[in-house]
Amino acid sequence: MSSLIFCGVDLAKHHFSLHAVDNRGKVILHKSVSRAKLLTTLANMPPMRIGLEACSGAHYWAREFIQLGHDARIMAAKYVGPYRTKGKNDLNDAIAICEAVQRPNTRFVPVKSPERQAILAIHRMREHWVRERTALINRIRALLAEFGIVFPTGRAAIHREVPLILEAAENGLPDIARAVLADCFEHLQTLNQRINEAEQSFDLVVKASPNAMRIMKVRGIGPQTATAIIATIGKGEQFDSGRDFAAWLGLVPKQYSTGGKPRLGRITKHGDKYLRTLLVHGARAAITNIGEKQDRLSTWGRHVLERRGMNRAIVALAAKNARIIWALLHNQTEYQDYAA
Structure with a gap:
């Protein structure tokens, strides 16, 4: 415990800032490194408690640091902000992360396995497709309303009425608009299929858990x-x-x-x-x-x-x-x- 080292790593795409201190507060590392040199730099350091802000890539880097023998801990950004005493830059962020990882009241996020992240990826994409589907349905309604065609609310009405509208020649819908709406409806069906496939994936995951x-x-x-x-x-x-x-x-x-x-x-x-x-x-x-x-x-x-x-x-x-x-x-x- 007397040799415990604390390190803060400010994650980025290409350039990473590191700040490490020993248990007496003496700075033993304070620099920025490229992505290619990050793991090499930390591999040459003694075992440390490394703090990371929760962000894209945090779980991947935490797993890599753990494999090097370090104790990697992920925390929400709200725990880091109070310890940033200077201007906002990458090295000062690393200093604040290093301070936050030492505090007993900081709550840490457990490092997720690649399998758990993959399951969440299905959830994120399904959520994206649902939002895209809602926006597309609203767009189809708005386009048809421009030509005086309206129908009841709900997804069921869209799937029931749009094919009939596209086939009806007497509704006065121009051919160009008809073609655009046909493409929109085809894309809507693709989104429905993707959402259904995601929900089927949930059933498979449940059976294995x-x-x-x-x-x-x-x-x-x-x-x-x-x-x-x-x-x-x-x-x-x-x-x-x-x-x-x-x-x-x-x-x-x-x-x-x-x-x-x-x-x-x-x-x-x-x-x-x-x-x-x-x-x-x-x-x-x-x-x-x-x-x-x-x-x-x-x-x-x-x-x-x-x-x-x-x-x-x-x-x-x-x-x-x-x-x-x-x-x-x-x-x-x-x-x-x-x-x-």
Whole structure:
């Protein structure tokens, strides 16, 4: 412990800045290196605790540093900013990262394996294709509205009406516009196919993951949510409790308390927006279909719904599901939906 060295690495595409100090604060490394020389430079250093800001490539470089015998730790940028005392440049960023990695209150992101990153890549591309599909549908509606053609809302109406509009010769649609809309509709079908293939990939991942199958027993958790959670947090070792996981997701109330008077507001919406969205959508489906079920969770959800309304009940169930999921992963136990 007396020889522990701390190092901050400011990641980039081609030029990387490094700053390292020993446990007494003496600077032993302070320079910038090219991408080709980064691993060689660190391979010649004694074992260090290396801090990295969470960004594109952080997990790849963390794995490379670990293979060299270093202790690589990834942290959110919000933990680095308070320690930047000078102007904003790469070397000063490396100094701030080096300071942050030494602090006991800094929360670190577990280094993801290539397999977990690959699963998240499917999620990111599906999310991109869904947004592209929505934009394309809106564009098709707008183009047709220019020619006085409108139809009901919803994706089903688009897929039902557009082929009929393209085939109808009496609607006065110019041939050029007809050709453009035909290309748009073909692209829309391609996007649908890609989204469906991504969702089929989630099913395959679930079958190969006991943990994903375990948390899918929780009401409101499907293959998409299960695979995203497993790929993002693993077994949740980085959280001390289920509430920590819910807080990291931003599903707990925001506090503004002073003078001994607690004030709780809306949820914080901190952390991973994608996971929070999936949990909320799943909770919405569960609350909507609660019906007259008499199991303990349904009874609890019905009481919250009656007292606090639909939106608060949905968020409350999402937070409860997050805590349940953490417990299942951390304790490696099976979910049991007890009757009331």
